[in-house]
Amino acid sequence: MAHHSTPSSQKALMMELKSLQEQPVEGFRIGLVEESDLYNWEVAIFGPPNTLYEGGYFKSHIKFPIDYPYSPPTFRFLTKMWHPNIYEVRFMHK
Template identity: 90%
Template structure:
């Protein structure tokens, strides 16, 4: 008998996960929250050097809708963050995560700045890094920093989590830009890919390391 057909979103997520594990985005570690659930991902983010978040180890969840990539996923930090574009509940305010519909909360965004099916996890991750690199200070955010509850305390609080996960957080630009494959403790992820037909995945040689980790055409989206 033929294998059951996979939902288009599940097939798309399998391919994206495989791509990100073989050619990672610098300063991110990607895993599934549960190996049997492709719609919930855990992301560990290394704070960019020369920013308030340098040396930090921040965790987040990406939750995908069943009609992905036609609707955007949600991106929520689990680590407490102090940032003008990150809400207290951890939700991130980035234009490409907003649905391409009229929204009174859009702040004048153009439809072209919002989500569309050509976006993917890689463009989201690059947008998050851009957000951490170039925060837009707001009065309340500056007040929090001045009261001692800002970026420095946030980074310090994440060091124990990094040690628990056995992760060495990069603190220099050279370390930050190194691409490394995500280690795998078992072959459960490989089993997910085996569910795809062989002709759906083209095996490619791993690309050479790119010394400029900000050189990516997908990172030019504006944040709201």
């Protein structure tokens, strides 16, 4: 019988998600895009008071690689926004 091991990234992500849901970071709401997929998170960011983003609501996705934390996740805003460190992606590489 084949033995399927659970990637250690899955355990790490489960613990991180649980921790963020039990002790939320102010201004952020975090959940899974789909309940069955631990590698795709949905993040809602609420614009902090006394900044240009005050009152803003920004949706984003974080996609974690199977070998996380050895490889970094990708982060993508779904809400259009302007910030000097955010670039619009005009094409996708496979």
